[in-house]
Amino acid sequence: MKKKLLVLLSIMLLLFAPVYTTTQNVLANSKHQSTTKRVFNDRNYKGKVNDKNTSTSVLPFIKDYKTGLSIKQKINDDGTIHVRYDGNPSLIANFQTAIATWNKLGVIKFKIVDDSSAVVNVHGNLTSKEDNDNPYYIKGNLGDTNNYVDYNSLIVLSDGTKMNYISNSNIFLYSDVSKLSDNNKNHIIIHELGHALGFDDLYSQKDRGLMMFYNAQTGSTLLNKLGSDEKNSLKHYYQ
Ligand SMILES: [Zn+2]
Numbered sequence: 051m052k053k054k055l056l057v058l059l060s061i062m063l064l065l066f067a068p069v070y071t072t073t074q075n076v077l078a079n080s081k082h083q084s085t086t087k088r089v090f091n092d093r094n095y096k097g098k099v100n101d102k103n104t105s106t107s108v109l110p111f112i113k114d115y116k117t118g119l120s121i122k123q124k125i126n127d128d129g130t131i132h133v134r135y136d137g138n139p140s141l142i143a144n145f146q147t148a149i150a151t152w153n154k155l156g157v158i159k160f161k162i163v164d165d166s167s168a169v170v171n172v173h174g175n176l177t178s179k180e181d182n183d184n185p186y187y188i189k190g191n192l193g194d195t196n197n198y199v200d201y202n203s204l205i206v207l208s209d210g211t212k213m214n215y216i217s218n219s220n221i222f223l224y225s226d227v228s229k230l231s232d233n234n235k236n237h238i239i240i241h242e243l244g245h246a247l248g249f250d251d252l253y254s255q256k257d258r259g260l261m262m263f264y265n266a267q268t269g270s271t272l273l274n275k276l277g278s279d280e281k282n283s284l285k286h287y288y289q
Pocket residue numbers: 077078079241245250251262263264
């Protein structure tokens with residue numbers, strides 16, 4: 051009986067092994083949360099097709115689960131969004147490249163600071179122990195972005211779209227990121243910063259070439275670029 055159970059377990063492990071390999075490719079998952087512990091992740095969204103609006107080219111922004119409203123960063127009085135990196139120093143250059151990549155679009159401007167004025171805080175892990183110390187960590191994930199919503203804010207865009215501000219964002223880069231090539235490290239950080247700006251993941255296969263596509267083949271060369279889709283979307287939501 052025990053032997054049979056072992057055999058069954060082994061078969062199950064074999065069956066699940068390929069599935070696990072696939073989840074290694076999940077780029078990033080958390081969407082948004084209030085002060086509750088609720089965490090949204092890509093796995094909850096499987097089957098939901100979140101794609102680019104083909105008529106306006108605007109990419110989808112995260113909708114808060116409580117209000118159904120999209121969220122974005124509030125711009126500081128100095129015209130920038132303050133962001134701080136406090137993770138492992140080995141990822142600092144990649145963090146700086148990712149910041150520069152968003153700034154190059156010329157719509158919003160991230161400013162790297164080293165004080166509590168930062169509304170986006172980026173944490174980078176190097177060890178699996180650090181990963182496991184994080185209650186949000188799900189094995190196999192490369193990164194998470196948790197956005198907290200300011201429910202007392204209300205923004206109405208010129209087309210009538212209502213939004214809330216994000217009060218602060220925490221980006222977690224997990225230890226598997228440190229094993230990637232520089233190009234792919236950059237990609238993961240650019241992607242997570244996209245979530246902090248409000249961008250949601252894209253799930254439609256036709257959007258596979260875009261930065262916010264939810265899943266990436268680790269080991270392959272990721273796109274690592276932003277273009278007119280992201281630029282026009284930022285203009286839509288931020289100007
Ligand atoms: Zn993502």
